[in-house]
Amino acid sequence: MDFKDIIKPENLVYRRSSLLTDKPFSYCPGCGHGTIHRLIMEVVEELGIQEITVGIAPVGCSVLAYEFMNMDMQQAAHGRAPALATALKRLMPDKYIFTYQGDGDLAAIGTAETIHACNRGENIIIFFVNNGIYGMTGGQMAPTTLPGMPASTCPFGRDVNIMGNPLKITELVAQLPGVHFATRQSVHTPRNVRRAKKAIQMAFEVQKNKKGTSFVEFVSNCNSGWKLSPVAANEWMEQHMFPFYPLGDIKVDGNLVTK
Amino acid sequence: MAKVRGAIVVDVEKCKGCGVCVPACPQEVISLAKEVNGKGYHYAYMNKPEDCIGCANCAIVCPDGVISVYKVKLDN
Numbered sequence A: 001m002d003f004k005d006i007i008k009p010e011n012l013v014y015r016r017s018s019l020l021t022d023k024p025f026s027y028c029p030g031c032g033h034g035t036i037h038r039l040i041m042e043v044v045e046e047l048g049i050q051e052i053t054v055g056i057a058p059v060g061c062s063v064l065a066y067e068f069m070n071m072d073m074q075q076a077a078h079g080r081a082p083a084l085a086t087a088l089k090r091l092m093p094d095k096y097i098f099t100y101q102g103d104g105d106l107a108a109i110g111t112a113e114t115i116h117a118c119n120r121g122e123n124i125i126i127f128f129v130n131n132g133i134y135g136m137t138g139g140q141m142a143p144t145t146l147p148g149m150p151a152s153t154c155p156f157g158r159d160v161n162i163m164g165n166p167l168k169i170t171e172l173v174a175q176l177p178g179v180h181f182a183t184r185q186s187v188h189t190p191r192n193v194r195r196a197k198k199a200i201q202m203a204f205e206v207q208k209n210k211k212g213t214s215f216v217e218f219v220s221n222c223n224s225g226w227k228l229s230p231v232a233a234n235e236w237m238e239q240h241m242f243p244f245y246p247l248g249d250i251k252v253d254g255n256l257v258t259k
Numbered sequence B: 001m002a003k004v005r006g007a008i009v010v011d012v013e014k015c016k017g018c019g020v021c022v023p024a025c026p027q028e029v030i031s032l033a034k035e036v037n038g039k040g041y042h043y044a045y046m047n048k049p050e051d052c053i054g055c056a057n058c059a060i061v062c063p064d065g066v067i068s069v070y071k072v073k074l075d076n
């Protein structure tokens, strides 16, 4: 069978979501931000909720998310996305509201907003992209940087005696009664992508049923900041990030998952 | 036994040559081209097109969403 006979509209089984704009992503080659954008928009497309969903972009590499996600978007001051999401959801309870935030944004400057929005059980989704550093500004140490992991502000590795321990904020917010669903995913292999998409679907379902906050973490690579090729960065992530940030559900249906 | 044939179309000018799709393919169909696109990236292409089964693994891991996947079932 000839290539030309296969490439026909009726044989199409996968294409980029139509809810992404034609603008090429501003992300570095191989960066997980792109994959996560794609998955969120696939779910919004499949649920048919483009007209009634509002996303909130953070400060960080994904500050321009509103350029790529073709629906109503806002952009919050650094770390304040959950506060803005609170306002939007309370003013427009019938809309689906999500934030999209990096670890510097969510777990450093925005820690207060994150914790209090979760504790109030705001009926929103928080998508949290954890790449262990501040990507946009040049790979500085973040609260999520692993012990011993080098970053531009700790070139010899994070020394926990001086710099403190990394913050597992997903486990932390999962303790709060307001959080109904908390999970940690990744998008670097096909199997992980499929699981991550299910988690995103679940988060929208929770919001539909007005159950409280969904907190969906993605452990992702910042290959530029880690100074590795994209494929090597994903391998490094498996070897180093996942033992510290284990993948899987942390809280489902309001109950902590016992492992 | 029903056999499947697949094919992918890479939006060459939007591919960033990151290579993430290469290990994602169970059939080892994809390679990065020696040539570069307009942005200077070694874009992905089907090196062994006859082995593609249209599973879409490559497309779902592509951060830039530049792969479309086609699949046909062959009788006999």
Ligand SMILES: Cc1ncc(C[n+]2csc(CCOP(=O)(O)OP(=O)(O)O)c2C)c(N)n1
Binding pocket: A059, A060, A061, A062, A078, A101, A102, A103, A104, A105, A106, A129, A131, A133, A134, A135, A136, A137, A142, A222
């Ligand atoms: C109030 C304020 N403080 C500091 C900055 C500088 N700044 C921009 S992005 C960023 C960190 C972003 O890191 P992260 O949230 O991990 O996102 P990533 O870029 O890694 O996706 C910082 C500190 C800013 N823009 N505004």
Ligand code: SF4
Binding pocket: A026, A027, A028, A031, A032, A033, A061, A131, A135, A136, A221, A222, A223, A224, A225
């Ligand atoms: S700097 Fe890091 S997080 Fe930002 S786009 Fe590049 S790889 Fe992604």
Ligand code: SF4
Binding pocket: A030, B010, B014, B015, B016, B017, B018, B019, B020, B021, B022, B043, B044, B061, B062, B063, B064, B065, B066, B067
């Ligand atoms: S994953 Fe996408 S952007 Fe990266 S090399 Fe493959 S087709 Fe190109």
Ligand code: SF4
Binding pocket: B006, B007, B008, B024, B025, B026, B027, B028, B029, B030, B051, B052, B053, B054, B055, B056, B057, B058, B059, B069
């Ligand atoms: S569709 Fe599947 S078999 Fe075909 S190139 Fe992509 S990953 Fe390989």
